[in-house]
Amino acid sequence: MPEEERAAAGRQLRDAVLAMPELQMAGSVAAYVAVGTEPATRGLIFALWKRGTYVLLPVLLPGGDLDWATYEGPDSLVAGPRGLLEPAGDRRGVGAVCSADLVVVPAVAVDGAGRRLGRGGGSYDRALARVGPAILTVALLYDGELVDAVPAGGHDQGVRAVALPSQGISRLR
Numbered sequence: 413m414p415e416e417e418r419a420a421a422g423r424q425l426r427d428a429v430l431a432m433p434e435l436q437m438a439g440s441v442a443a444y445v446a447v448g449t450e451p452a453t454r455g456l457i458f459a460l461w462k463r464g465t466y467v468l469l470p471v472l473l474p475g476g477d478l479d480w481a482t483y484e485g486p487d488s489l490v491a492g493p494r495g496l497l498e499p500a501g502d503r504r505g506v507g508a509v510c511s512a513d514l515v516v517v518p519a520v521a522v523d524g525a526g527r528r529l530g531r532g533g534g535s536y537d538r539a540l541a542r543v544g545p546a547i548l549t550v551a552l553l554y555d556g557e558l559v560d561a562v563p564a565g566g567h568d569q570g571v572r573a574v575a576l577p578s579q580g581i582s583r584l585r
Contacts, residue, residue, distance in 0.1 A: 413449070413554065422452025424577035425552050429456055429516065432581055434548050438513035440466040442480065442539075445489060445497040450518055451552040451577075457483055468508055470539070471498045478539045480508035509539050512547065517571060519551035521559050526570035526584040529562040540569035548572050550581070558582070 413421075429435060441460055446453040460467050467483040472493050481499035483489075492498035509515060517536050521529040528551055530536050543549060549571040555578045564570075573583050 418449060418554075419452060421554055421577040422446075422455060424580075425451050425575045426453075426456040426459060428575045428577075428580040429550065429552075430459055432514070432548075432550075434514055435460075435465075438465060440468065440512045441514045441516065442468040442470075442509045442512035443483075443516040444470055444518055446518065446552075447495055447497070451554060453516070453552065454486075456516070458486065461485060468504065468512060469499045470535070471503060472496055472535065473506075476533050476535050476538075477506055478509070478535050479503045479506055506539070507542060510542050510544065512543070515540070515543055515547060515549045517549060517551050519553060519557070519571070519574075521557045521562050522551050522553060522571060522574050522584070523559050523562045524584060526572060527562045527564040527568060528571050534567065537567055537569045540571070550575055555579075 443457050468480040469483050470478040471481050481501045481503050483499050488499050489497040490500045519528045550573045551571045552575050575581050
């Protein structure tokens, strides 16, 4: 997908997530800084922060689990492992994701049952396993990445909704 199309998709996803009723009431959101060709998230993170939302971003730990730290604006991001950008602030612990009112996660693909295919490290499966059933978890996808089925094992954690550029938010079963 050309960069211009990816940028437009990132803006559409940002707008769809920002319009969610759950987000209007959220005091805290866990999100991530996109890398490579993932759907852009910087605009979403910045908009949340400007609204006064407490934004938690992941910090990759050596064993692959995710710690969390507070986003304090664009200048608060530093280079992390594997080409990731992470917040430079104090770490809040692996359980901090449990305090989020909404959790936005990356995915390579998601199926109609909410099974999520990631990059294979299991970092988000561990984080999502800590999130309570009442908390909305949303994967950001490009059109075509909501598929009929993805492979899943016993450790894989699903999501409750997806955001697609052409369709906005779709709740999953």
